[in-house]
Amino acid sequence: MKIEEEPGLRVVKRMAEYQPPRSWRTWLIGRPLQTADAPHQTIGKAIGLAVFASDALSSTAYATQEILMILAVAGTAAFGYVFPISIAIVALLAIVTLSYEQTIHAYPGGGGAYIVARDNLGELPAQTAGAALLTDYILTVAVSVSSGVAQIASAYPVLYPYRVSLAVGMIFLIMLINLRGVRESGVTFAIPTYFFLLTMVITVGTGFFKHFTGTLGTVVNPPELAIEPIVGAVTPFIILHAFSSGTAALTGVEAISNGITAFKEPRSRNAGITLIWMAMILGSLFLSISFLAGQVVAVPSEVETVISQLARTIHSSRGVLYQATISATTIILIMAANTAFADFPRLSALIAADGFLPRQLTYRGSRLVYSRGIVALAVLASLLIILFQASVTRLIPLYAIGVFTSFTLSQAGMARRWWKIGKLQPGEEVAEPGSVLRGDRNWQIKMLVNGFGAFCTTLVTFIFAYTKFTDGAWIVLILTPTLVILFFSIHRHYQRLARSLSLEDYGEPPRIPRHRVILPISGVHRGTLSALRYARALSDDVTAVHVSIDPVEAEKIRKKWLIWGDGIRLVILDSPYRLLAEPLLKYIEEIANQRQPNEIITIVVPQFVPKRWYHNLLHTQTALWLRLALLFTPGIVITDVPYQVD
Amino acid sequence: MKIEEEPGLRVVKRMAEYQPPRSWRTWLIGRPLQTADAPHQTIGKAIGLAVFASDALSSTAYATQEILMILAVAGTAAFGYVFPISIAIVALLAIVTLSYEQTIHAYPGGGGAYIVARDNLGELPAQTAGAALLTDYILTVAVSVSSGVAQIASAYPVLYPYRVSLAVGMIFLIMLINLRGVRESGVTFAIPTYFFLLTMVITVGTGFFKHFTGTLGTVVNPPELAIEPIVGAVTPFIILHAFSSGTAALTGVEAISNGITAFKEPRSRNAGITLIWMAMILGSLFLSISFLAGQVVAVPSEVETVISQLARTIHSSRGVLYQATISATTIILIMAANTAFADFPRLSALIAADGFLPRQLTYRGSRLVYSRGIVALAVLASLLIILFQASVTRLIPLYAIGVFTSFTLSQAGMARRWWKIGKLQPGEEVAEPGSVLRGDRNWQIKMLVNGFGAFCTTLVTFIFAYTKFTDGAWIVLILTPTLVILFFSIHRHYQRLARSLSLEDYGEPPRIPRHRVILPISGVHRGTLSALRYARALSDDVTAVHVSIDPVEAEKIRKKWLIWGDGIRLVILDSPYRLLAEPLLKYIEEIANQRQPNEIITIVVPQFVPKRWYHNLLHTQTALWLRLALLFTPGIVITDVPYQVD
CATH class of the missing domain: 1.20.1740.10 (Amino acid/polyamine transporter I)
Structure with a gap:
């Protein structure tokens, strides 16, 4: 496929080249038909x-x-x-x-x-x-x-x-x-x-x-x-x-x-x-x-x-x-x-x-x-x-x-x-x-x-x-x-949605005055650094956060961060009740409450992607929980930076 | 909570202020205990x-x-x-x-x-x-x-x-x-x-x-x-x-x-x-x-x-x-x-x-x-x-x-x-x-x-x-x-993970030379524009993509985009088999194959967040499917920009 990039051309139309592969569905119900194939008889x-x-x-x-x-x-x-x-x-x-x-x-x-x-x-x-x-x-x-x-x-x-x-x-x-x-x-x-x-x-x-x-x-x-x-x-x-x-x-x-x-x-x-x-x-x-x-x-x-x-x-x-x-x-x-x-x-x-x-x-x-x-x-x-x-x-x-x-x-x-x-x-x-x-x-x-x-x-x-x-x-x-x-x-739901999405009376969308990035980390390793690199590409205002259950572990992370943290600020949150998600959420919400209008906060979550799905059982799914918990808070965007291992 | 921001201070330690609320669990097993409460007897x-x-x-x-x-x-x-x-x-x-x-x-x-x-x-x-x-x-x-x-x-x-x-x-x-x-x-x-x-x-x-x-x-x-x-x-x-x-x-x-x-x-x-x-x-x-x-x-x-x-x-x-x-x-x-x-x-x-x-x-x-x-x-x-x-x-x-x-x-x-x-x-x-x-x-x-x-x-x-x-x-x-x-x-899984995350022999993480952003849209409305605003904050290299099933709808979107699209390029992908996710994935994968080393592609997906979870049944969950499909492709980051409606 060639993507034509003529300068000044703002809308490009082209045919998708995707061809549905053969599968058990092809066998059961036949090969997919194009829209143009509709019969007129x-x-x-x-x-x-x-x-x-x-x-x-x-x-x-x-x-x-x-x-x-x-x-x-x-x-x-x-x-x-x-x-x-x-x-x-x-x-x-x-x-x-x-x-x-x-x-x-x-x-x-x-x-x-x-x-x-x-x-x-x-x-x-x-x-x-x-x-x-x-x-x-x-x-x-x-x-x-x-x-x-x-x-x-x-x-x-x-x-x-x-x-x-x-x-x-x-x-x-x-x-x-x-x-x-x-x-x-x-x-x-x-x-x-x-x-x-x-x-x-x-x-x-x-x-x-x-x-x-x-x-x-x-x-x-x-x-x-x-x-x-x-x-x-x-x-x-x-x-x-x-x-x-x-x-x-x-x-x-x-x-x-x-x-x-x-x-x-x-x-x-x-x-x-x-x-x-x-x-x-x-x-x-x-x-x-x-x-x-x-x-x-x-x-x-x-x-x-x-x-x-x-x-x-x-x-x-x-x-x-x-x-x-x-x-x-x-x-x-x-x-x-x-x-x-x-x-x-x-x-x-x-x-x-x-x-x-x-x-x-x-x-x-x-x-x-x-x-x-x-x-x-x-x-x-x-x-x-x-x-x-x-x-x-x-x-x-x-x-x-x-x-x-x-x-x-x-x-x-x-x-x-x-x-x-x-x-x-x-x-x-x-x-x-x-x-x-x-x-x-x-x-x-x-x-x-x-x-x-x-x-x-x-x-x-x-x-x-x-x-x-x-x-x-x-x-x-x-x-x-x-x-x-x-x-x-x-019907009421669709109508309300249409109203709230309508562009009538919608002015020029405001610029984003400040873009804060929060990077929760559980340790300092290649996955974290890859997410850090991404976070820095997004904004100059990056804060890493580690929720600490174990002071020994926290000290190790502090030391490693001084070497690898690229000068980025790290907040270590001591969690006396040994909870991981809740203190982080509280921290994010406090920052969100201080935000100026139109300011956006992006949470960059480093995420392992193990080869086999059941390996996920061996890891805590922090990104998932954060996403669910913050879905309803306006102005917060969550990004997983996947790190494929093994 | 006051977040102290002393200049030059790169690691900040503080106590999380989160207090676990009372719930049925409190009643059943008692109030949460702090780590310091552990008995020594x-x-x-x-x-x-x-x-x-x-x-x-x-x-x-x-x-x-x-x-x-x-x-x-x-x-x-x-x-x-x-x-x-x-x-x-x-x-x-x-x-x-x-x-x-x-x-x-x-x-x-x-x-x-x-x-x-x-x-x-x-x-x-x-x-x-x-x-x-x-x-x-x-x-x-x-x-x-x-x-x-x-x-x-x-x-x-x-x-x-x-x-x-x-x-x-x-x-x-x-x-x-x-x-x-x-x-x-x-x-x-x-x-x-x-x-x-x-x-x-x-x-x-x-x-x-x-x-x-x-x-x-x-x-x-x-x-x-x-x-x-x-x-x-x-x-x-x-x-x-x-x-x-x-x-x-x-x-x-x-x-x-x-x-x-x-x-x-x-x-x-x-x-x-x-x-x-x-x-x-x-x-x-x-x-x-x-x-x-x-x-x-x-x-x-x-x-x-x-x-x-x-x-x-x-x-x-x-x-x-x-x-x-x-x-x-x-x-x-x-x-x-x-x-x-x-x-x-x-x-x-x-x-x-x-x-x-x-x-x-x-x-x-x-x-x-x-x-x-x-x-x-x-x-x-x-x-x-x-x-x-x-x-x-x-x-x-x-x-x-x-x-x-x-x-x-x-x-x-x-x-x-x-x-x-x-x-x-x-x-x-x-x-x-x-x-x-x-x-x-x-x-x-x-x-x-x-x-x-x-x-x-x-x-x-x-x-x-x-x-x-x-x-x-x-x-x-x-x-x-x-x-x-x-x-x-x-054990083998954890060992392999540790090896692949290890910072030994890990040089300075390379800078990201180019950051492409792809913005799939299903229509032009406030949700899309909010995602567009976010996409532009991430990079100057943004492409919007619309997978078209219905030419009439596509034409409407094209016209609206010329007004609201902020000069950003829009690709309209005609999908003859009426599939939404697959042609988009194919397009993204082609772009991913052309990427230079260390280049990152971010997919910014505008996502409705309806007030009630069951309203999700009334919408196609494109972001979810994209995330699952692209999880294993390195160098691709998926970001949902939630748009709370109703």
Whole structure:
């Protein structure tokens, strides 16, 4: 490397020549990528559906089961309610889809709940949406992976005892793949998603055919019902409770609104059409599964999933078609977890860029992905799985409440946006951080659509919180505000820092009138003299200080200093309590108290650097202690002069 | 404080004014003491016996029992051998006592095995003695406290399940007392020791009286014998094995030779007489207990100690006299542990002063005791007790082998010393670190006495290692050489350090021809400018470096630098892999490679110091990483310029 030193050139730009070496990380996650390598690729509707639908579609794997699980409290006779409840959920899906359809057209640059709430409702709602979404992404991973493992364990019951380890191992793998940085190449996503759709169409189709020909039958050897039915009557509370559990089916619907930029132009239109398609597939699939599950009298169980019972009843055996259905379901569930691994780091980087999360989350790692966010998500989701023993039923009460909170905030934000648009003059345009406001003749109807959506999802959020409070929803109800408070306190810290670092009203920095150097020494040797030499290069005002425990040793040092001390003053501090750091600190502080404004005191500490780190155990770490103790005293700078020995 | 600045005065001495504040430590271990407070007090023979005998006398509490424990393998009939074996052990005691008597007169300044071996045999034997003794001090604590707890549990069987916690708690208390620094005020020691002697004389006296009047009887309800006798025949191996276990009685005999300086003048004479007294009391007490234990048919057991069985048989009940005997025994055992707490830190400080253990062990803490050694001993002994579940029988095989190794080395060293004295001219004196060699007409006889002692203890050491190898002695046989190797490697490190720091052949330190300063910046703000101001005070050759990940940010910095940069050159390093530290390091290393001899490069790192430590989580710790990465590069000094915010 040549460093050019043209006279008068004050700012030199050049490329760093550092080449990351190969290491175990290269082997694990691939060679580092340059920033310029970032891909720019857009996708069409068919691939878009595959990329963004996995989260939403995968919830059909557990939604029906979780409704049954609640109804079981009122006895198996209550299972008949599963279909009407599913219809109510699909109605809700229709409302939310319509509402998001408008968001997609309003925010062609990506309209996640966080952005919409930030632009239209303010910081508090935005951070609430952020906290709710981040919590929910963690839960998406935990629920999807747990459900995926449950499918595998249904097919191979021998794996049941290892489900926690399996789930954590799976998260680790997904983490690695994401650290590598999956190029969303479409095809990788399209194959499993369409494979899932295909097997589902076959299974559900066969199911309906057998139903109408009267050959469907019921589940052979159903798993035991773990829940003892307490009351025979179906109360409204139980219905609402079951409904809340079923709303997990709606999670993932918002995915497309976050990723509009990935679509080919006209992207809003393409994304919008894809959303409609996704909602229709999701709705009909969910309804079919709920209907058929009722017909075959599937039983909710931790040991065998409803999907497994349905598939083996429809296909009359655990044959190839059954295996295909189970593996497709497992794969789509893992893909859903993978979606969260894309969303969580992206959203946390967005929040961090706004200064509400540690700035480090905005750095992209060697593979151009937000690696810290990915690792954080993997760790948190694994903890949840260990804590809840990979049980979908125990995780579900925590899930979906965050999604519905963000639905509500996003749609309320949209309603507010239409209100603002209604105030505009015709032809007027107002640019906001996330989008541009333009006049719209139909703003009133559109506001009504989003408003109604917001109303419905608010209602569902409350039903959810009420019916599932004791099941675990209280955890989220405490966690989300706590996170919001944390976000704001981080923000306050960054703001204060920015203020105190700001150069506004900052005059010419004053010169340093006097530069005192203090050199603590424990003996007179090459290390000390090397530090002395450095100290003298800094200033003419150098004082060496020796804290003495042993008068004999102090006398030796005095004599040596007279020879080697180069005329520099030495203060020997007698320490009657045999303490080393404290008397020195006291001495330094006294000198610091006498200093003039802008005067600087530098403490030059000679420091051995032994070849092997554990040799440090054989030395007192004076420099370290001084640094910690003097960190908060202004005007004091500590310099270690390392002396490499051996 | 006034700092006097007389012109021409190059070395100023003064008293540090630091007063240690009150804290929880004051409450726990007392207010700090000044070095001048160290006590200088000498003791007479009666008190001396009390101070130094507890370790030796306490072993009578378990020695007989451990002999029986081994004999039990050959069936209860073998218990008859306990008395002859005890006589052999007392004979060994007589030999060792005679030998140590000579050491006391030869080393009036204290003649522990370490010093004697160091002065006469060389470093390897000295360090072996040191390692053996340190190991044994740890075992003294573990064995004595375990035996003390066993006595309590014999009297109060309800405490049996809690013996490990009780033992660890007791060690913690002894540690606290020693951290406080017990002034060896004599009386504190005299009361329990003489109380123990008194109760023992009463118990043993009553026992003999009852024996000769034929009213002694045998143990009522003896504890069950846990050992299933395998062979009926008493083999020589079993006898030797039992003998080895019994030699634990000799531990502590060396105590007086370590502490001669504590005696009144003529100290060698006083110490010598005390040693004879101690040996006589120990011998007769041990013999009596062994004899009476045989008569009452005491049974070795983990649940009730032999002492307890003996005392309740002799006193015909668990009355006051029984209680007195048990509590006196418990107290003397704890006092024995306390002795190790005095010896271990002192010996480790001695070894550390010779450079074979970390130097930190030579510092005396706030209460003038070697606190680090005390804490280390407590931790190690507690670990042993937890590992061996406070079982004396399981600890005994590890014990005593170290003591006998040190006996051997000490006496061999003495023999060597007499040999050296034999070579002296009449009237000639040779000073050694630990003592002065003076001619002695009887050097041949004295050499013979010590030589014979060394021979006997060598024999016992081998018997011990052979018979107890599989019981656990192998642990010590591996541990001791390992420790010796460790000691020597520590020594080598200190020697190398001393050589590389030595000022011999060290000319005038060269001037620094050029002082380059590099200032890494992440932005242009008050913190950076404060660091820039400092950098300019150090040298005229300052270069600021910004590692750029984001070109927009870099452009902002460039513009600000043109205004605020004070004409200093700024290098913007484009980092294509988005790494911060590595390109900077590479840049610094390149500059370092171009440096001239003796040129110094200082890296000035602006560092935020937030008010709360956890705010550091919100910042990248560049300074820390740079420091760690550049520690081993000579000629580079790193300076943090702290900027306190908030």
